[in-house]
Each structure stands twice: as C-alpha cells, then as structure tokens.
Amino acid sequence: MPRPLQSASHLAPPPLHAPPSAKPPREHPGHPGRPGHLALPARLTAGLGCDAVGTPGEHGQRIMDSLPRVGCVFADDQHWWWIVPSGSHLGVSWPPSVRYVVGAQLADPSWTRTRPPSPSVLPRLIHTPEGDSPYTPPIPLYVLACRLAGSVPSWSLGTGG
Secondary structure, eight states: OOEEGGGGGGGSOOOTTSOTTOOSOEEOTTSOOOSOOOEEOTTOOOTTOOEEEEEEGGGHHHHHHHOSOOOOEEEOSSEEEEEEOTTTTTTBOOOTTOEEEETSOOOOOGGGOSSOOOTTTSOEEEEOOSSSOOOOOHHHHHHHHHHHHTOOOOBOSSSOO
C-alpha cells in the first residue's frame, strides 16, 4: 500500500525558503496547480523530503532514457512528475514549461471543478526505482529540462530560485 509523501515531513525541518508557519505542500510561484496526490511506495525512504518536477509529457520518455538514475515518476495527461529532494528549486531557474511543486502534493483547485477529474487526469506511478531512494537526481534533470525547453541553465549560490 503506498504511503503519502507527507509522512517524511516530520523527519526534516521546514525548508529554508519557507517561514515555520508555512504549510506544505505548495506550488512554486508562477506555476498553476494540477489535481492529484503523489504517494510513494512504502518500501522507499524519503529522508530529504520530496518535491516534484513536472515536465511536458511529450518529453518524458526522452528524459527518462537520458538520465543516469531515475527515481519515482508519476504521469498524468499532460506531465511527467519526477520526485526530487526538497529544495531542488533553490538557486536554479527552471524553464517556464516545467512545473515545480514544493511538497510533492499537487493542489486541487476544487472551487474550479464541477465534478471529479477523470482518472486519466490524476497522476499515476509509472516508474519505481530498484533501490530504496525515490529521488531522481535534480541537476541532470534540470539540465535536460533546460535543453529540451531551449533555455540556458542558470544557477546561483544564493537561495533564490
């Protein structure tokens, strides 16, 4: 039985970019939410917390084939969602075509829905790693996402993202 990603939140302090009163999950500013909830298989440990990077679905398989290691990956009708350690958005500028979700739970803007989303819209687990870590390395994922978006990777030593 999969367990919610939030179960690891008690193991890690709040991210440096969020005030202690902030309630994860929340989406990085500038990117609208998607419905759904991402749950890791119970055998995986997420001691570093979990965020999710949403890449356009048409690039998903290409990214997966190019990465040196792939963690848990979820897919919905528009995006492939890659589980990365919390804070993987700090100091980098993800391309506009990429969505970054803090806390790896996708918001459900229920006030905009008249009926529940169809199952094809909800993220489903499509890849599980062989080891015990759910993470896709964020730097190779970032470089590939930039390359596919036609943007130049940009990062800083600061905590802004």
